[in-house]
Amino acid sequence: MKLAAELSHYALYALMIGMPLLGWAMLSASAYPVELYGGIYLPAILPQSDSLRTLLWNAHFYLAFAFFALILMHVAAALFHALVRHDGVFEAMAPVPIRDDGTRVEYTAAE
Ligand code: HEM
Ligand code: HEM
Known part of the structure; x- marks a missing residue:
């Protein structure tokens, strides 16, 4: 499970960075500009090429x-950790305050 978690996290990082780069490269190979907000254009990172465009x-x-x-x-x-294993892994990432022992801080009306 540890190995699967580690490999999948590397794959998530690779795809998070790689997908936008592939999109940018694909549009560069199409000789099509990538426009950011406010009329700012990214430079082409590849020369125009039909075969590269198809590949990308x-x-x-x-x-x-x-x-x-x-x-x-x-x-x-993440849900498996939260609902089946109850091991605090989900709480480490979820946007709720937690105590040192991994339990959630339950707010009451007085707080
Ligand atoms: C995490 C980031 C991204 C994901 C998950 C993603 C996903 C996809 C998917 C699923 C398609 C296929 C849509 C279809 O035709 O059915 C697509 C097409 C496309 N993506 Fe992305 N994309 C991402 C980032 C980008 C970026 C950053 C760019 C440009 C800078 C880009 C440019 C394009 C273009 C131009 C197409 C259409 C290509 C065509 O049919 O001519 N993508 N993307
Ligand atoms: C409902 C949505 C999500 C939940 C509940 C969630 C939950 C979690 C949890 C519990 C961890 C483990 C934290 C630890 O090791 O203590 C984690 C790690 C991670 N998550 Fe998510 N996640 C979500 C969506 C995503 C998405 C959409 C991405 C990427 C596109 C992503 C990328 C990652 C990565 C890369 C790590 C590894 C962080 C590291 O240790 O380097 N997560 N997530």
Whole structure:
């Protein structure tokens, strides 16, 4: 389980960084500009090339589905920790205040 968690976290980081780069590279190979907010354009990172564009499109498309599958598995694993194992792993990431022993701070009306 530790190995699966570590590998999936590396894969999540790789896809979080890689997907936008693939999108940018794909548009560069299409000779299509990437416009940020306010009329600021990113420079092309690849020369125009139909074959590169096809390759990058396929990579961007299929890796996106792998990314979505991984996110679903990741959320399922987080819920497994929270609802089945009750081991404090979910609380380490969830945006709720926790005590040193891993239990949640329950707010009352007086607070
Ligand atoms: C985590 C980030 C991203 C994810 C998960 C993602 C996912 C996807 C998916 C699933 C498609 C296929 C849509 C379809 O045709 O059915 C797609 C298409 C596309 N993406 Fe992304 N994308 C991401 C980031 C980006 C970025 C940063 C750019 C541009 C800078 C970009 C540019 C494009 C373009 C241009 C297409 C359409 C390609 C075409 O059909 O000509 N993507 N993306
Ligand atoms: C409902 C949504 C999510 C929940 C509840 C959740 C929960 C968690 C939990 C419990 C951990 C483990 C924290 C620990 O090791 O103590 C974790 C780690 C991580 N999550 Fe999520 N997560 C969610 C969505 C996402 C998404 C959408 C991504 C990426 C696209 C992501 C990327 C990561 C990464 C990369 C780590 C490893 C952090 C590290 O230790 O370096 N998570 N998440």
